[in-house]
Amino acid sequence: MHKLVCSLQKMFLAGLLLAASHSSAWAQRGNPDVAYAGQSIDQMISGFMAEQGISGMAVAIVQAPYITRMTGYGLSDVASRRLSASNTMFDIGQMANAYLSVAILQLVEANKLGLDDAVSRFVPGAPAGLTVGQAIRGGNTTSQWLAPLVAQASGQSAEDHIRVNQIERLGLKHTTFGSALASLAWEKDARPHSAFLKTPALINPSEPATGYAAGDAVAVPAGLRIYASALDVSLWDVGLAGEILIASPALRKWIYAAPEGGVSSGPWYFPGHKGLMVTTGDGAGFSSLLSRFTDASELLCVTLLANKEGVDLTQLARRIAGAYDARLGPPLATARLRVQQSPFTVKETMDRLEKILRARGNAIIAHINHGRAAQDAGLQLAPTEELIFGNPAAGTPLMQSNPAAVMALPLRAAAWEKDGAVWLTTVDPMAIASEYGIKDQGALVFKRRADIDSALREAVAAP
Structure with missing residues (x-):
């Protein structure tokens, strides 16, 4: 009897803990105090735009269904x-491949395509042996076949298929194609605006941003280009969550999960957080990102659009997610660091980073396994490793400006595992310059940070 009572007590306590956890997560929703590490979203974005030299951005947040x-x-x-x-x-760039993948799965659902069908059966010149399923999941290596596959299987252009079966189905009013921009009604040069006083359609108009690269405007390139507002990307994101776009749960799995042992599926990348999937675009003067926390206890999505190409939006998006729910952001201790979550083990992550840094001309001064050192000392520590690395061409000018900067050099990177998540971080060269009052090396420091960010992204990316 005593054992039964103890067992029931344990079950009751476990139930209380689970309920408390769910209630706590649900209580986050609607909290007007939205900030990460003491910064509001407006502060994060305005600072990011200033650092990156971005003239225009848009952000949208989904807390499904809102x-x-x-x-x-x-x-x-x-x-x-x-x-x-x-x-x-x-312009959402390569994120358009996510729309094309949906179009192909819709054609599979309509029995016009099979996942095991050869793409060459529909598209002459496609690689022999490439199946429809492989084309969806192949990423940049197979994306060129997606639009012609949709066109041949549907009997209409890829643009028309997406327009009817996604844009119109979801009632998206501010999504169009690069080929249609010339037909839009908007004031192309209005200083000040005045036509809206007579034409209702020009009140808060649906107009395209201009893309920039190296400070210069970029012309709209040929090919399938999707232009969308951040609001419409978010509406599309919500539509993707249920049966509106793809009714079959089995087919939706082709979007929501990577193949076994993989970390990406077509345009989607899975960083390691349960239910998190990310797709990005870059080029033609624009950068874009949609991150989706799809676990039922989270249901938060971040859309970021910028009219400058070559911008890494991943860290900003993760911190914005953390402003809404601390569980979704990077650890607060990394607020002044450069950080990425890794889908790999600590060892694999650091081995990958070391190889990348060496290939980019950095000297690896030390690779320290703190977990092993702790074990040797009779202590326990979750997997934790550190790299000390440097490049005299990047570090010397900082010490020339302020010799005390030697205390922060060479640079350090670390990876650790906590609560099942692996985090990869480095110190921030811009934070070092700020701390030591170095103001005459702005371009060098910014480039060094961009190079490090690129190395971090590559270290956690699909092999």
């Missing part, structure tokens, strides 16, 4: 001083 934030920042076009607003449309 879209609780849609904000434009800065200028969508520098020359005309048009503002980035709720209906401003950005």
Whole structure:
């Protein structure tokens, strides 16, 4: 009897803990105090835009089924001083492959394609042996076959299929294609705006942002280009969550999960956090990101669009997610560091990073396994490793500006495992310059940080 009572007590306590955990997570929703490491989302984005030299951005937040934030920042076009607003449309780049993947799965659901069908059966010139399923999951190596596959299997252009079966089905009013931009009604050069006083359609108009690369405007390239507002990307994201776009749960798994042993599936990358999937775009003067926390206890998505190409939005997006729910952001201790979550073990992550840093001209001064050292001392420590690395061409100018900067050099990277998550971090060269009052090496420090960010992304990316 005593054993039965103890067992029931344990079950009751476990139930209370589970309920408390779920209640705590649910209580996060609706909290107006939205900040990460003491910074509001506006502060994070304005600081990011200043650092990166971005003229215009848009952010949207999904807390399913609601879209609780849609904000434009800065200028969508520098020359005309048009503002980035709720209906401003950005080129989403390679994120268009996510729309094409949905189109293909819709055709599979309609029995017009089979996942095991050879792509060459529909598209002449496609690689022999490439199946429809492999084309969906192949990423950049197979993305060129997606649009012609949709066209041949559906009997209509890929643009028309996406327009009817995704844009119109979801009622997206601010999503279009690069080929249709010329037909849009908007004031191309209005200083000040005045036509909206007579034409209702020009009140908060649906207009495209201008993309920039190295400070210069970029023309719209040929091919399938999807332009969308951050709000419409978020609406599409919510539509993807259920049966509206793809009814079959088995087919939706082709989007929601990587193949066994993999960390990516087509345009989607899975960083290691349960239920988190990310897709990005870069090029033609724009950068874009959609991150989706799809676990039932989280259901938060971040859309970021910027009218400058070559911008890494991943760290900003993760910190914005952390502003809504601390569980979703990087550890607060990394707020002044460069950070990525890794889907690999600590050892594999650090071995990958070391190889990448060496290939980029960095000297590896030490690779320290703190977990092993702790074990040798009779202590326990979760897997933790550290790299000490440097490049005299990047570090010497900092010491020339302020010899005390030697205390922060060479640079350090670390990876550790906590609560089942592996985090990869490095010190931030820009934070070092700020701490030591170094103001005459801005370009060098910014480039060094960009190089490190790129190395971190490569270290945690799909092999």
